Amino acid sequence: MKYSDDFLPMNQTKQIRDFVISNFMFGEGAGLNDDASLIDRGIVDSTGMLELIVFLEETFRLKIDPDEMIPENLDSVTKAAAFVSRKTAPAQVQA
């Protein structure tokens, strides 16, 4: 079984963090805690959440259903990475 580097958990976390920092914090994200709420910290608004969802779908080649678009899955770098990991895991097993 051969994985793309994109699907390694550490790379997923880094890619999501890099996207958040470059897209919403304009590169000034040195203090970003991976567990911090993106909404409560004011990093992402509703339009930003749409950007994040599109990024996850395109980067990790997955489809996020409306009932999966919940804070538990998307409201921090850690949660988004874990969600991507869960979403991509079955596909890897079947590959």
Next chain:
Amino acid sequence: MLELDCQAEAARIESAMKEVVLKRFKKKGVVLGLSGGVDSSTVATLAVRALGKDRVLGLLMPERHSSSDTLRLSCLIADHLGIKAIHEDISRLLETAGCYQRQDEAIRLVIPDYGEGWKSKLVLPSVVEGEQFRLFSVIAESPAGEHVEARLSLEAYLGVVAATNFKQRIRKMLEYYHADRVNYAVLGTPNLLEYDQGFFVKLGDGSADLKPIAHLYKTQVYKLAGHLGVPAEICSRPPTTDTYSMPQSQEEFYFSLPYGKMDLVLFGKNNGYSAEEIAPAVGLRAEQVERVFRDIEGKRKMASYLHAAPVTLTTS
């Protein structure tokens, strides 16, 4: 809650309107857009009481996607008040600006067949039914009556909203044209719910010289409208965005709840009531009211940009 001494409030608004328009701004009267809804009809009535019917100019500005009720009910209030009203159909201006074409192009990003003869509206999922982030979908109806729903991509969402905002901005441009022409001020007609939650277009319906009912909950506007004798047909018209080619309620497009419940939750939040205390009054569970609280806060953050005056950088 939401009680209003209509007589005293009308007197206060009328006095402020005279003071601001005539004395502070040195204008001879007021212009306002009439949509046939309760907000603009109430503001027009207050303006007539404050300044006299000869100092109030109403603009009727329907466009291709407006409901047929819009023009009829805006004529009704103008006739009822005896004010001069000018009919400016803005469809040609919108056509020239590319509003409809740009809107169609943006929708085609997610519904490739969308085009001539189709109708559409944007919708949001319910706040109270679940925790999910609310992302816009477009519902479209083909000329054959087939319904298609698609989630909007970022590019499509921004494109549809940007194109549609031409409508409010062109209306405001015409309001200021007529205001300049006759040396009048422009009245805005948002209620507190719309003003607080950013339900307006920056430099569109968000612009005005005076917003006389922006401190009143929608429920209070209805009470005031009844007190002032606004025609019953206008008062009983369901609130609508009247912006997209398919009929669209305000809670489908923006607010979490119908206005009566939304007012109560907003009032409760503004006055320190807990979700548990508010829940029975609006027929929801406390966790659902908490979701509405979060939605209100999220919209306030978005609205801060809409309310912001241009930033200047002064040097000391």
